[in-house]
Amino acid sequence: MATGRRNNKSLQVSVRLPLEDLELIEKVKESDESIAGFLIAAAKTEIKRRQRKSARDETKS
Structure with missing residues (x-):
């Protein structure tokens, strides 16, 4: 049984979104x-x- 905001597979987070x-x-x-x-x-x-963007940027360097 999960206790608190974290378990074996996930972490519960709270976010605010503009309406x-x-x-x-x-x-x-x-x-x-x-x-x-x-x-x-x-x-x-x-x-x-x-x-993908990061990988492309690394190949350009």
Whole structure:
């Protein structure tokens, strides 16, 4: 059983979003998708994008 904000697989974090951004997320997320699920998917996509960018920048050097 998880105790506190951390368990074997995850860490619970709290973030504040501007209401305008939250409204936009509500408009574009899938109907059966949670906001947390949307944010996790968006974060994973952004991580991959930045990793590819970093790898490209390293090959240019």
